[in-house]
Amino acid sequence: MAAAAPTAGPSQKSKSPIDRASDQLLAWAQALPMTLVFAFFFLLPLALVVMVSFWDYNEYEMIPTFSGRGYTDTFEGCLAELPNLCTILKTYAKTLKLCFLVWIITLTIGFTVAYFLAFHVKSKTWQIMLSLLCTIPFWTSNVIRMIAWIPLLGRNGLVNQGLVGAGIVDKPLEWLLYSEFSVVLALVHLFTFFMVVPIFNSMIRIDKSLIEAAYDAGATGWQTLVNVIMPLAKPGIVIGSIFVITIVMGDFITVGVMGGQQIASAGKIIETRLNALQFPAAAANAVILLGVTLLIIAALSKLVDIRKEL
Amino acid sequence: MGGERGKAFYFLAFFFALYVLFLYGPMIAIFVLSFQGPEGGLTFPMNGFSFYWFGKLYEGNGIIKIGASFLRSFKLGLVVMLLTVAISVAAGLAFRKKFRGSAALFYIAIASLIVPSIITSLGIALEFRIMDDVVRHYGPSWLADTHTTFMGLFTSGLGAHLTWTLPFGLLIMFAIFNRFNPAYEEAARDLGATPWQTFRHVVLPIILPSVVGIGLFGFTLSWDEIARSSQVIGEVNTLPLDLQGLTTTVTKPDIYALGTVTSAVSFVVIFAALFAIRALQNRQAKQGSDAGSGMV
Numbered sequence: 224m225a226a227a228a229p230t231a232g233p234s235q236k237s238k239s240p241i242d243r244a245s246d247q248l249l250a251w252a253q254a255l256p257m258t259l260v261f262a263f264f265f266l267l268p269l270a271l272v273v274m275v276s277f278w279d280y281n282e283y284e285m286i287p288t289f290s291g292r293g294y295t296d297t298f299e300g301c302l303a304e305l306p307n308l309c310t311i312l313k314t315y316a317k318t319l320k321l322c323f324l325v326w327i328i329t330l331t332i333g334f335t336v337a338y339f340l341a342f343h344v345k346s347k348t349w350q351i352m353l354s355l356l357c358t359i360p361f362w363t364s365n366v367i368r369m370i371a372w373i374p375l376l377g378r379n380g381l382v383n384q385g386l387v388g389a390g391i392v393d394k395p396l397e398w399l400l401y402s403e404f405s406v407v408l409a410l411v412h413l414f415t416f417f418m419v420v421p422i423f424n425s426m427i428r429i430d431k432s433l434i435e436a437a438y439d440a441g442a443t444g445w446q447t448l449v450n451v452i453m454p455l456a457k458p459g460i461v462i463g464s465i466f467v468i469t470i471v472m473g474d475f476i477t478v479g480v481m482g483g484q485q486i487a488s489a490g491k492i493i494e495t496r497l498n499a500l501q502f503p504a505a506a507a508n509a510v511i512l513l514g515v516t517l518l519i520i521a522a523l524s525k526l527v528d529i530r531k532e533l
Numbered sequence: 534m535g536g537e538r539g540k541a542f543y544f545l546a547f548f549f550a551l552y553v554l555f556l557y558g559p560m561i562a563i564f565v566l567s568f569q570g571p572e573g574g575l576t577f578p579m580n581g582f583s584f585y586w587f588g589k590l591y592e593g594n595g596i597i598k599i600g601a602s603f604l605r606s607f608k609l610g611l612v613v614m615l616l617t618v619a620i621s622v623a624a625g626l627a628f629r630k631k632f633r634g635s636a637a638l639f640y641i642a643i644a645s646l647i648v649p650s651i652i653t654s655l656g657i658a659l660e661f662r663i664m665d666d667v668v669r670h671y672g673p674s675w676l677a678d679t680h681t682t683f684m685g686l687f688t689s690g691l692g693a694h695l696t697w698t699l700p701f702g703l704l705i706m707f708a709i710f711n712r713f714n715p716a717y718e719e720a721a722r723d724l725g726a727t728p729w730q731t732f733r734h735v736v737l738p739i740i741l742p743s744v745v746g747i748g749l750f751g752f753t754l755s756w757d758e759i760a761r762s763s764q765v766i767g768e769v770n771t772l773p774l775d776l777q778g779l780t781t782t783v784t785k786p787d788i789y790a791l792g793t794v795t796s797a798v799s800f801v802v803i804f805a806a807l808f809a810i811r812a813l814q815n816r817q818a819k820q821g822s823d824a825g826s827g828m829v
Contacts, residue, residue: 250632257624257699258638264692265645268656275659285662336552339545353549360556362799364757366776367792371559374566379576381562412555444541465647473649476759480780490651497764502659509652516649 272513276506285502293507311492315515318489321403321478322471325410329467330460332411333418337459338452340419341426342434354423361416369409369480376400376408401483409481410471417470418463425459426452461523468523472516489515564796567789575786586790599775599791606772607798609686609694610755616691617698617751618744624699625706626732642700650760653696658764661689682767689765697761698751705750709743738817742810749806753799 279290301309308316336357344350360368375381376399383395398404429452437447453460475490489512496505566573570581590599628635645653661684668680683689717739721731737744759773766774772795779788 246630247632250627250630251634253623253627254632254635254638256620257642257703260620260692260695260699261638261641261645264657265648265653265696266641268653268660269648271659271663272652272656332552335545335548339549343542343545356553357556359800360560362753362803363560363796364759364773364776364792364799366759366773366780367563367796368560370780370788370792371563374562374576375559377576381577384577412559415552469647469649473651473760475651476763476777480777484781490649493651493655494763497655497658502655502662505655506659509655512649513652516647520647 272506272509275503276510278503278506280501280503283500290503293503294511296504297507297511310487314487314492315489317487318472321407321410321488322468324407325414325471326464326467328407328411329415329418330464332415333422333463334456334460336415336419337422337426337456338448340423341429342452357416357419365413365476366480368413369477372405372409372412372481373400376405401481401485403482403486405481406478406486409477410474413477414467414470417466418460421462421466422456422459425456429455457526461526465520465523468519469516472519473512560796563789563792566786567793569786569789573786575789586786587794589785589787590790590794599772602770602772602775603795605686605769606756609690609771610752612687612691613694613698613755614748614751616695617702618748620695620699621702621706621747622740622744624703625710628703628707629710639703642703645696646700650697651763654693654761654764657689657693657761658684661765684765684767686766686769686771689767690762690771693761693765694755694758697758698754701750701754702747705743705747709740713739742813742817745806745810745813749803752802756795756799756802 275285276293277289277291279286279288279292297311298309301312340350340353344353373380377383378395378397378400380399382399383392386392387395433451433455434447437451442450473490475488475494478486478488478491479494489508493505493508493512496502496508562577565579566575566577567586568582568584569579569586570583571585573580624638628639661682665680665682665684668683669677671677672680713736717735718731721735726734757773758771759777762771762774770778776788776791776795779791
């Protein structure tokens with residue numbers, strides 16, 4: 224028994240071809256339910272989105288004949304209006320701006336919080352307790368966490384009461400709620416968590432002796448941060464960024480609720496088209512959104528091999 | 534990074550405290566405000582203290598039957614939880630054997646996480662619409678004449694939720710099996726256990742705490758899910774969808790009461806699961822080690 228190999232390697236090699244074939248069969252059987260779910264509820268629907276985006280439509284139904292109307296309607300008048308931006312391009316510019324703001328803020332907060340937890344909280348128990356503390360709000364519905372801002376930011380909310388009471392402004396600020404400001408605030412509130420977790424994960428894997436070595440070699444705290452910790456935390460930063468960016472690019476709920484249904488975004492266009500039952504137009508917008516999102520992700524994942532990090 | 538707590542520590546601790554305040558402040562505000570008196574409004578100051586708005590919620594406000602959507606979401610959450618556990622564990626086992634096509638399945642699961650939810654939701658809605666149209670036009674007349682839609686809570690809705698919960702389940706399974714020592718299985722095999730016995734009596738007890746974690750994730754992700762549900766639920770709504778609808782129509786604290794109640798459900802489920810995980814780990818520690826109970 225003592226000679227038995229502790230790893231699976233050698234015993235795998237000694238298996239007969241029949242055993243290996245039955246292993247494969249068993250593995251396929253085990254993976255089958257998940258494959259079926261993704262095939263039927265993800266891949267096929269995505270393919271249908273692309274297909275339907277080339278269908279024709281009228282006021283109340285989609286017509287299965289080839290047409291580029293979904294796309295041409297979307298970009299209607301864009302060439303004529305140049306150099307001014309047409310509605311769709313303006314909406315995308317706004318979506319990208321929101322996305323960039325939320326990304327940069329969640330990254331800054333997420334990195335700082337993760338850094339504090341990983342390097343300054345020494346005891347394991349405290350690390351777990353404080354991480355749990357950050358996780359708890361995530362257990363509550365997003366919509367509830369959005370409406371939670373109303374009593375604070377509303378016209379008669381706490382912030383305005385405080386500002387007016389302190390004499391900083393003489394009448395309540397109107398732009399606190401149902402504005403771009405409140406949308407960004409709510410998105411940061413909702414999704415910073417997605418930055419903290421992956422960055423924290425890559426930070427605690429950093430070998431502490433590397434940091435000691437940097438100090439011994441005379442690096443300042445800042446130099447260590449920029450030249451040692453940041454490069455090593457890059458995988459976490461990229462994974463967190465991909466999460467936040469894809470969520471914000473497709474978001475229509477936060478933009479709807481916190482923007483008072485007044486602010487347009489790429490996701491909101493799709494929702495509006497759907498409510499008007501213009502499925503091919505909605506699908507065309509979905510394809511465009513998907514393309515833009517994938518481009519951003521492709522650019523980000525050039526920076527790091529994600530599969531290796533999991 | 535020495536033992537001394539320098540300025541950096543205090544700055545970062547302060548920053549962290551601000552972040553926690555930012556996270557909790559708004560939520561505490563609505564929890565408190567849901568106990569407004571009958572005359573209270575959506576903002577501070579509190580106008581008395583009562584359970585009035587919870588009572589209102591229980592009676593229903595006429596427009597939307599909260600109780601019904603509460604139950605629907607709860608049932609759907611339970612089904613999603615069970616399926617997520619079963620499907621993720623099976624797939625997790627499959628991935629240990631490096632089957633052909635595993636890389637493709639992995640990338641599809643990750644893609645399902647990062648494709649914007651509204652697109653997945655739209656795709657599933659289109660799929661079911663097309664299926665309905667096909668049945669209405671080409672189906673046998675006994676079906677075609679009465680057919681309305683296949684779309685529903687436990688068909689399209691369930692599928693949409695699974696595309697959201699399964700990637701998380703799979704990632705957790707990866708984390709589990711990365712730390713799993715196969716020597717236990719070999720020992721079981723050497724002692725003559727069948728593969729099923731090995732799984733049932735050796736692997737499952739070891740991974741059980743994390744499997745409870747997958748179930749927990751499945752339930753809460755489904756319970757709060759809204760973007761993927763938005764186009765695919767059919768005629769009835771889940772609780773988050775009703776809640777989203779209420780944000781534009783309700784201007785009374787009953788919406789805060791609803792927020793407090795649904796949060797309470799999330800917390801109860803999670804603490805129950807954490808408690809179960811804890812109990813399983815304790816049991817493992819007790820049974821897994823024979824320290825102190827030796828022969829000598």
